[in-house]
Amino acid sequence: MTMQAAPSPVRSPYLTAEHEAFRHSVRTFLQQRIAPHAAEWERGRTMPRSAWRALGAEGLLGLNHPVSAGGSGKDIFHSVVFLEELGRLGFGGVRFAVALHSYMGTSYLAADGSAELRERFLRPAVAGELVVALAITEPQAGSDLARLASTAREEGDDLVVDGEKRFVVNGGFADFFVTAVRTGSPTAGRSAHQDLSLLVVERDRAGVSVRPNDCAAWRASAVADVGLRGVRVPRTHLIGRRNSGFIQIMKNMQLERLAAGITAVGAAEECLEATWRHLKGRAAFESTLSGKQAVRHRMADLLTELEATRQLVHHAAWSYARDPLSITACSMAKLKATELSRTVAEECQRLYGAEGFREDAAVARAVQDARAATVAAGASEVMRDIIAQAGYDERG
Numbered sequence: 544m545t546m547q548a549a550p551s552p553v554r555s556p557y558l559t560a561e562h563e564a565f566r567h568s569v570r571t572f573l574q575q576r577i578a579p580h581a582a583e584w585e586r587g588r589t590m591p592r593s594a595w596r597a598l599g600a601e602g603l604l605g606l607n608h609p610v611s612a613g614g615s616g617k618d619i620f621h622s623v624v625f626l627e628e629l630g631r632l633g634f635g636g637v638r639f640a641v642a643l644h645s646y647m648g649t650s651y652l653a654a655d656g657s658a659e660l661r662e663r664f665l666r667p668a669v670a671g672e673l674v675v676a677l678a679i680t681e682p683q684a685g686s687d688l689a690r691l692a693s694t695a696r697e698e699g700d701d702l703v704v705d706g707e708k709r710f711v712v713n714g715g716f717a718d719f720f721v722t723a724v725r726t727g728s729p730t731a732g733r734s735a736h737q738d739l740s741l742l743v744v745e746r747d748r749a750g751v752s753v754r755p756n757d758c759a760a761w762r763a764s765a766v767a768d769v770g771l772r773g774v775r776v777p778r779t780h781l782i783g784r785r786n787s788g789f790i791q792i793m794k795n796m797q798l799e800r801l802a803a804g805i806t807a808v809g810a811a812e813e814c815l816e817a818t819w820r821h822l823k824g825r826a827a828f829e830s831t832l833s834g835k836q837a838v839r840h841r842m843a844d845l846l847t848e849l850e851a852t853r854q855l856v857h858h859a860a861w862s863y864a865r866d867p868l869s870i871t872a873c874s875m876a877k878l879k880a881t882e883l884s885r886t887v888a889e890e891c892q893r894l895y896g897a898e899g900f901r902e903d904a905a906v907a908r909a910v911q912d913a914r915a916a917t918v919a920a921g922a923s924e925v926m927r928d929i930i931a932q933a934g935y936d937e938r939g
């Protein structure tokens with residue numbers, strides 16, 4: 544069975560017939576291979592390796608990665624379509640597990656990894672044979688990266704890593720972590736950003752401990768806390784130059800934020816569609832709830848907001864493809880889309896009435912997942928700070 548990909552009511556000028564055909568095949572694949580199991584994975588806080596391999600075999604884990612690394616090097620709008628469709632699955636855990644793997648974790652390796660790191664980690668990750676997690680946040684350092692305290696000190700040809708990482712998506716089942724550590728000389732004094740480096744640490748190295756984090760959102764992504772105690776890795780595990788981590792994070796965060804915005808558009812779209820189906824079937828006051836003008840107008844407003852947001856997000860993707868440092872555009876896309884997705888989920892929960900408050904209601908999960916997306920990958924307040932600085936301060 545193939546799933547008809549209903550076109551959005553407002554055509555995106557960025558999407559061609561090829562992108563829409565791709566949407567059709569992605570939606571069919573996700574509905575057949577992922578959707579039937581997603582609820583079970585959310586309950587079990589995991590995503591089996593067979594699912595990763597299936598995504599890899601379908602070419603969906605390397606759309607944005609170069610052909611030389613096993614990816615398909617497709618234009619950004621193939622990723623836009625894929626991420627919207629991932630969002631439409633309605634399962635935040637699956638959505639972020641996959642988005643983080645392909646657009647947040649492996650992208651550091653694609654951008655700056657050595658040939659050896661690409662061959663050893665990126666290529667198998669694109670195939671779904673290995674899964675990556677991004678371990679940056681620490682107990683004392685979330686929004687403010689200047690407070691990161693994990694270290695890697697040199698010992699011969701090795702680096703010895705010590706630190707604590709928190710809220711690591713895919714942490715429960717990842718094979719390796721892309722992590723941020725301080726590599727400056729402790730005696731030279733630390734500048735807030737200048738001695739960060741990015742490093743690959745395999746899960747099975749001595750000194751790595753992974754503990755489940757009981758995060759209420761994105762359950763299938765097996766969010767975990769990771770301890771690093773005297774973990775010895777070869778110096779060749781550095782991604783890019785030593786002490787260039789802050790710039791790498793700033794660059795990669797734009798893709799991360801764009802991806803979060805795109806998936807939020809898909810999630811909001813699916814939430815509205817599911818709610819409309821519920822309203823059409825809910826008889827009340829000699830009609831159905833979908834016939835009530837107050838309800839119709841609210842749903843119309845939310846759909847209009849969604850389509851306006853989609854255009855903003857698509858424009859941000861277009862900007863990103865031309866300049867990977869499109870900081871304002873990507874921040875606006877992340878802010879607007881994740882906040883709208885939260886509003887949509889909360890309003891839809893109300894429109895479901897009491898049924899929306901069952902713990903296992905899809906819309907209740909959508910609320911938790913959407914709220915988390917306004918914090919992860921840069922909280923909304925941080926996005927607003929960035930936008931105000933670029934939009935006002937820097938323009939005089």
Ligand SMILES: Cc1cc2nc3c(=O)[nH]c(=O)nc-3n(C[C@H](O)[C@H](O)[C@H](O)COP(=O)(O)OP(=O)(O)OC[C@H]3O[C@@H](n4cnc5c(N)ncnc54)[C@H](O)[C@@H]3O)c2cc1C
Pocket residue numbers: 643676677678679680684685686687709710711712713758760761766915918919920921922923924925928
């Ligand atoms: C579900 C989930 C998954 C995550 N996955 C990962 C992952 O895979 N890897 C990883 O490294 N991290 C991950 N994180 C962590 C995430 O990146 C941080 O939560 C985020 O950077 C915010 O940091 P914090 O939680 O420490 O909040 P804090 O920095 O303590 O901020 C708390 C709140 O204060 C407000 N705030 C923050 N800064 C400002 C400001 N400048 N002005 C005004 N208000 C402000 C915001 O409302 C913010 O939510 C995840 C988080 C969540 C919720």
